Amino acid sequence: MAKQAILARPGGLMVTAGLSIILFYVALAVLAPILAPYGPTEVSVPKELAGRPQPPSPEHPFGTNELGYDVLSRIVWGSRVVVQVVALSAVLSMAVGVPLGLVSGYYGGPVDRVLSLVMDSVYAFPGILLAIAVASVLGPSVGNAAISLMVVYVPTYFRMVRARVLELKARPLMESLWTAGLPDHWIILKHILPNVAPTILVVFGLASADAILTEAGLSFFGLVVVYPEADWGLDLYYGKNWLLSGAWWLTLFPGLAITSFAAGFALLGEGLARMMGEERWS
Amino acid sequence: MHQLLTIEDLKVYYPVYGSIASRILGKPTAYVKAVDGVSLAIGRGEWVSVVGESGSGKTTLAKAIVGLLKPTAGTILFDGIDVARLSRRDWRRRGLRRRIQLVQQDPLESLDPMMPVGEQIREALEANGVARGGEARRKALEALEDVGLTPPEEMYKRRPRQLSGGQRQRVAIARALALEPDLIVADEPVSMIDVSLRASILDLLDKARRRGTSVLMITHDIATAWIYSDRIAVMYLGKIVEEGSSNSVARDPRHPYTAALVTSVPSLASRKPPKWPVEGEVPSGLRIPGGCRFHPRCPLATSECKEREPAETVENGGRRYRCIHPLPPGGVWKPPRRG
């Protein structure tokens, strides 16, 4: 069944669409020097036009800002920041959340109770506020932004993994593994982890979608990079000042980039969830 | 005979927390007495079947024997070791995991869906120190071949979903047998298997028994138990109500419950006893009737049965039962009138 055309399966279209969007932005980030028509801080309009944002034109399909920077190029260059922050934070959150969830769920007991309490308290905080709080303490940088996001998303991975482990523990499979005489660490690594992996993928999709929005929030407040470095959230912040003057292109295009990238991950996560729901019945 | 397994007065109670307060305080409001004073012995190379309906406690008994549950009271002596008191780690350290194997009802649920079945046998061999590396792989292939999964190299790589139900149960048995256990506890090993394939699965266990492995089968199917086992123990609401040689229990029972059970089983025979008129169902383990626990359903019950719990009667030849009005020999053919 795995060999079957991915599109024909439930959720297949969503996964394909999601992956395409994600790969598109990743490619954009990697190939920015080749793809971007201008540098991120290159004054790309004649001197006399600088000082005022210029609307989209054939040379500047997304327009330019008041400093004469090309909006399209800044979105291409800016993708590097988002992709780095989100990828790094996903790796960090998984590296912390997944092992803790596995151990907590498998062994139970007081350690599980304490960990769950801590994770639930963090989870109860609004993500964006928590991220801003942590980032303000750490100061603006890509690495620090990733750490702030990690703090927000570790509980998500932890809770989902732990819940799935508890579900597995109630199955006859676990009795069979125990009576087969397998040691605990082996059961966790060779049996529980592979069975939890699909869930981790789904959480990765959905948490990353959310993380992109949170990241945009952080950069909006200048907590990721400092202007004039290219960054979607930051461009949104400076672009908003020109909204009343009618320069819509300064906010629309960065905004679209943020939401479409987030939508890519959301589609991936949701699609995978549907695919697995089907798998259980086939 | 030197017994391999001796269970004595085993009790497994599940706490019930009837209110939120009781749960917070950790004080159960009641107990479900799933296994309530069971004694049973199994000799080497012997096949004993525990027969009972849902709610009889037979699966709880099996789980206690393989160390998945801590008994509330009583002892389980396995080759002289009281396994009822051992911690999970001690089970492994003393090599008991290898010596007592469990075969579960649904192999799709008891095998890991993500791992090739051969690997699942191999890891069990390695974890129990039976073999390592290439040797373990070779033994796993042998085990697959022994249960008729051929070609073994091809079967080794398959995942459980790529096998049929019967083949999956063969894998589960192959894993158990590969460890050369002294005792196999089989919990309804064929109830999920198609009728036409059941005998082939049971024959694998029978082959192991002939090589000296003891088998404890848990089943609701007394006809199958009768054919394959040396002895049968009939459980009702947590107690063994009758136990003895397979033929005597299944064909000439003393306890009215056994009589109801054996006459309810559909049969193709032209000469068979009339069905015993037993109404109602097994009550909940929370509300075990006083006196003889079968009295509310028993067609032979008298006021005495309500008042005192029947003691165990032991016949010559080892058959035992708990009943105040046991059936005479051949009594199963003369059911009491209904009403």
Place this chain on the structure above:
Amino acid sequence: MVLKIDGLIIEYRTLRGPLKAVDGVSLAIGRGEWVSVVGESGSGKTTLALSIPRLLPANATIVGGTIEIEGVDVTRLGEDELRRRVRGRLVGVVFQEPGATLDPLRRVGDQIAEALMVHGLASTKEEALRLAGDALEKVGVPRERVSSYPFQLSGGQRQRVAIAAAIALEPKLLVADEPTTALDVVVQSRIMDLLDKLRDDMDLSILLVTHDIALAAERSDRIAVMYAGKLAEEGPAGEIVIGPLHPYTRGLLDATPDLWGERRKPKPIPGSPPDLRNPPSGCRFHPRCPLATSECKEREPPEVRESSGRRAYCFHPLTR
């Protein structure tokens, strides 16, 4: 004839390709007659049974044949007519799990009464509840139970209530799909007694689906044995179990332990049931059949008929 199925073919669309779960099955049931359809998993017995009240899952299609109940071809009816004229009225259905019939959140009496009122068999709620109480009494459940919720009943009682709901509209045919598989054998015996009594009291025809050929033999007038979507053999219950014509029936009998028969090890049938997406050519049983010849691989087996009305589909029918 109450039920007349002719040349029925039912196909499922699945992720891994289409499969014919029922392939050219014909079967008839007379008034007050009890016919059991016996088969293993994947034989198509449940699909056959559920096609009668047209309760098949959405990915199943009747691609050929007819199903006539009291002269009405239900394969031609729309959903609305099926609900109004067929389900409950002509055919009552009992499933393996009574939960498939009973709503856990409503009193059982209300559930039966509702059906009576929708079909105009009772005009007031009081009358409907009284009739629901009658239906419960018919199946051996005290009428006070009308005000019970399903969870307050035991497994056997729930199945009795499900049977009461199935017969409340006095259908001509009761289709029971493995109604006692989830129950204990003592309770199973009582439920079978109940079906027998209902047949006598209401002149009801019964179609029982079961994997247990001994149960079928004890209780029914005729047995139809199915294998891989096709009928293997059909005829009077007594004759089939004493002298089966089809090697598969023989195999099934030899594989079944019999407590009151000879104490011998059951004999398994070699191999395993086929994948219906890719069924064997010719006779579908040939890869597992001890009597198979090259002919069996190549051509569909012919129908063998006996004067008693028995029929089997086999090149090499067994003789008695």
